[in-house]
Amino acid sequence: MTDPLSADPRGFTGPVPTVPPSEPGVASLWDPRVVWVTAGSVSLIFLSALTSLALTTVMPIVSADLSGEALYALAFSGTLATGVIGMVASGAWSDRAGPVAPLTTAVLLFVAGLALDAAAPTMEILVLGRLITGLGSGAQVVALYVVVARVYPPALHGRVMAMFSAAWVVPSLVGPFLAGIVTEHLHWRWVFGALAALTVVAYAMILPRVRHLSSASEHPREAGVGRRLLFAVVVAVAALALGTTGELAESITPALGWTIAVAALAVIGFAILPLLPRRTLRLGAGLPSVILMRGLIAGALFGAEVYVPYLLIDRFGFSPTWAGLGLTAAALAWALSAQVSGRHGDRIGNTRIAVIGVVLLAIAAIACALTPVLALPAAAPILLWSFAGFGMGLMYPRLTVLTLAYSSRANEGFNSSALQISDSVGASATIAVMGLAFTSLSGTGAAFAVVFAIAAALAVLALAPGVRLGHAHER
Structure with a gap:
């Protein structure tokens, strides 16, 4: 009989024997044996999030300085697209040789992209830097998940993922503000340069402790890596095409936008x-x-x-600063519930976490959809959107913990990359479809209701897999 753990990594989906932790007896994330791994890993996640969120403040000024308004959207969507390629490559490499080499390469790409952006003389060069940064960012997260699986015992995985969630939340609170200060008082190039330098420091914290990590004694079969990379490129190109549909609908005709969107979604679904x-x-x-x-x-x-800030600005006349209140409340709720999930997830149970999280997310989306229809006060979307943050904080880290629990050393990389690809493609495809719907319905009064209804429908649909999560060895 063929060992399922050494076969195609897509074929094994049941619980696997837990791999003994690299440091037996580690009971805390701040144990001296793992403290620098914890600090460095969280810092890398934080800086990756900060790089993404800081651009919301910096890019308008960058595009004006470099006369690159036509490439403005590509500077965002291109990073997300190349990230898919980085995820697949890093996952396959981690399964074959352990996480150190792919993590090192990912950090080098990430830093190189930021350095290129800091010195970019034209918008075309800056977008090239963004594409390189995307490769590194996607590969980096996958490699870090494998590091978590190899270094920490399963009992601590939930707490690590809760810290990773917090590392994504904090930049949403301070990132745009800090980037704005640096841009205003120094220059936007300093934002990219500082992020590159800090990433090197964060990686230096991790390397001495993880450089001994190797792959499993029995290497997985990697015959399909080239094929998966090819399909990752196809997904990335289709995602870029999907991201242009809103502009096509606005500048030419909605029918053309929807035609390309359907074709792009079909390609993504196959590839x-x-x-x-x-x-x-x-x-x-x-x-x-x-x-x-x-x-x-x-x-x-x-x-x-x-669309939450957009709703508050358009319907209630909020300034951009005050319109961020809804997102801030949700970010804080996410950070709080991520800690609950990390510490008490085993006690709550996977199915209960999925149901509670989905219900909260659906309630928040429905409240936002009804706000323009029923003329609800601004307090409704601001307060109820925090339900979405709380629900996501419960579910997000728990799903990562389950992914690692369902993995062995033979497929940790593949499964981690699959999780990130699903996350990235799900978000980018939905944003593109919502943008197309919003553009098509612009001026009808139903635009906001429809985009939030789409979000509510996706949340309810998530209940179907949510009740089939099962249990591996996360408890």
Whole structure:
């Protein structure tokens, strides 16, 4: 009989024997044996998030300085697209040789992209830097997940992922503000340069402790790596095409935008299959449902989140600063519930976490959809959107913990990359479709209601895989 752990990594989705931790007896994230891994890993996640969020403040000024308004959107979407390629490459490499080499390469790409942006003489060069940064960012997160699986015992995985969630939340509170101060008093180039330098420092914290990590004694078969990379490129190109549909609908005709959107979604749906565990799109129990649910809730949350400040500005006359209140409340709720999930997730249970999280996310989206229809006060979307943050904080880190629990050393990289790909493609595809719907309905009064209704529908749909998550060895 063929060992399922050494076969195609997409084929094994049940619980696996837990791998003994690299440091037996580690009971805390701040144990002297792992403290620098904890600090460095969280710092890398923080800086990756800060790089993404700081651009919301910096890019308008950058595009004006470099006369690159036409490439403004590509500076964002291109990073997300190349990230998919980085995720697949890093996952396959981590399974074959351990996480150190792919993590090192990812950090080098990330820093090189930022350095190129800091010195970019034209917008074309800056976008090239963003594409390189995307490769590094996607690969970096996957490699860090494998580091977590190899260094920490399973009992601490939930707490590590809770800290990773907090590392994504804090930049949403301070990132745009700090980037604005640096840009105003120094120059936007300093933002990119500082992020590059800090990333090197964060990586230096980790390297001495993880450089001994190697792959499993029995290497997985990697015959399909080239094919998966090819499909990752196809997904990235289709995602870029999907991201242009809103502009096409506005500048030419909505019919053209929808035609390209349907074609791009079909291509993504076909090309993504080899990048995910088998039966993911067929609601397979266990890991396939974990991966599918992550993509659905990412689409619901991040797609709708784009329009929460827009709703407050358009319907209630909020300034951009005050319109961020809804997102700030949700970010704080996310950080709080992530700690609850990390510490008490085993006690609450996976199905209960999924149901509670989905219900809270759906309530928040429905409240925002009804706000323009029923003329609800501004307090409704601001307060109720925090429900979405609380629900996501419960679900997001738990799904990562489950992914690692369903993995062995032979497929940690593949499964981690599948989780990130589902997350990234789910969010980018939903944002593109919502943008197309909003553009098509602009001026009708139904635009906001429809985009938030899409988010609510995705949240409810996530219940289907949510009740099929199962349990591995996370408890």
